[in-house]
Amino acid sequence: MDRYETKPLKNKHFKEMWLNTDKMHYLLNNVRKKGQGGSKFRGLEDLNLQTYIVVTSEVFSRYAFRSDVAYDWDTTFEELALDTIQYKDDRLNEFAKKNARLDFSHYPQEPPKENEEEYAQYTHDINKIRHRSQYVDGLHVNATYTNIAHYWLIKQLVKANEWRMISDNDSSIKTAFYRVFAKEIKRYDAHHFLSLVDREKSRKQSLQEFEDAKQDLLEWGFQSGYETKNLRKLAKYYLTELFRRHTFHEQVSEGKKTFNKYANQPIEHPLASKDKGFHLVDCTTDLSSIEPKDIAEMVLEVNDNATNAFIQQMRRRLSILERPLMTARGEGKSYIYANFNPKYAQYALTILRTYFNFCLPYKSMDGKKLTPAQRLGITEKVFDIKDIIYLR
Structure with missing residues (x-):
């Protein structure tokens, strides 16, 4: 990616960049960590760890710029507890907390037992953290924070005069776009379209x-x-x-x-x-x-085909991200193939994104069979998987 994506894009400038962003979710396989089994942990299997993946592709070439899992696998509850004590995060508003991006923004601190209401809330919160700590390391990240980082990294990678973005009516995606491209929106150089299906x-x-x-x-x-x-x-x-x-x-x-x-x-x-x-x-x-005819030309391009193409590849080629199966009794869904560590889901997504962009040509309306990287103009050939595995 450094050789065939980052370096070519540094020397390439786009008049218009059309992006399509979508967010999919999957439930982590809630396997407890080693040593956390036994009868006293009965009932914790009901804990569903919903995880989001954010995907952004270029509309015309279907080049997948990023695919990010909303998860921080390096953060621990010990670090969270230390930050809470050091910065008094348990007494701050949510927006002012150091770890506001995480699903647990602070570590509960024990109040006086005389205050029954606060102590009951503390017991509830600390039990949630103890239950969560029985499972995979790391913590889930707020979807809006992930989207902001996602767009910021794309903006650093791609040089463009004007930006067009397509998404569904997801508040986290819209908020991130308005923040990262605030200057461009004020200059009328960035526009956000909704594709509602x-x-x-x-x-x-x-x-x-x-x-x-x-x-x-x-x-x-x-x-x-x-x-x-x-x-x-x-x-x-x-x-x-x-x-x-x-x-x-x-x-x-x-x-x-x-x-x-x-x-x-x-x-x-x-x-x-x-x-x-x-x-x-x-x-x-x-x-x-903008003139009506120019608005018409833009609206004609509004669809979510670019991200759908990559997400379908994720669902079909990565067993850990497949759709859930129906249980034998028909009572619910089984996530038996889902992975229990988002770190490896991120590794798999990066590998698949590289293969999708450089090795997987598709035929479009113009009759040409090219890869997304060829259509974007950063390579001239179709790569083989061996070219990537044995890269020197």
Whole structure:
């Protein structure tokens, strides 16, 4: 990655960088550490350790820039207890704590037993920590903190004049983007689009919506006087006319000042897909300075195909990140293949990301079969897995 990603990207400058971010979760296999078994620990198997993975890919090439597990495997409860005593973290607001990024931001300190209410809360909190310490070392990290670090590292790696980001309506992703790209957003050089998909649709319903979308566009084009039958061109014409009267923001007046505010007015994307059907598109940043035809061109590109392609590879090729199995009784889900140490999940993700970017070509609409790294323009050949294993 240092030779074929970091160095080439230092010398490459993008006019526009389109990013697609998504977050998936899996439950760690809650295997207790050695020596923590026995009858006195009965019932701890019910503890579900939900872990998040953040993935960001480039929209057009599907190049996966990062895939990060929201976990800190170097932090210990002993260090947490020392920081709590040293910085009095148990008496601070959450945002002021040194370890606010962790799921346990401080180590509970014993209050006087005379204060029954505080002592009961202390007993509850200390028992949670003792139960958690029976399992894998390290602590889970807040998803927003992980996303902020995730975007900051991408921003250091990639040089671009303008940024476009696509995600679902996840608050941790949106907050991270607004913080890391705050200056670019103020200069109108960064915009955030929402791709809102209904995951409960059946495959049959999605396919029907795909056929309906084609027919609707062709009928609209005929009635509007357009001779072309190219669906993408018709979708652009349709969106251009739509954005002459529709905005994603609303004007708000306070005294003598007038400013634009996010209006939560999504539109239906005119191009449906076979697997997802129709999906909604929204923009949370201010597009008022952009012409309708340019907004239409941007909205046409809003989809989550880039991250879906990599996440599907994760699910299929990494057994530790596979979807859960149904139990024999049908009472619930089994995570028997899930790993119990996120450190090794991160190692596996980095290896898979390298293979996906440099060794796995795919055929796109232009008919060319290229790897994501070739499409991004940082390599000229398809690598073999042996090229990576035996790198000198």
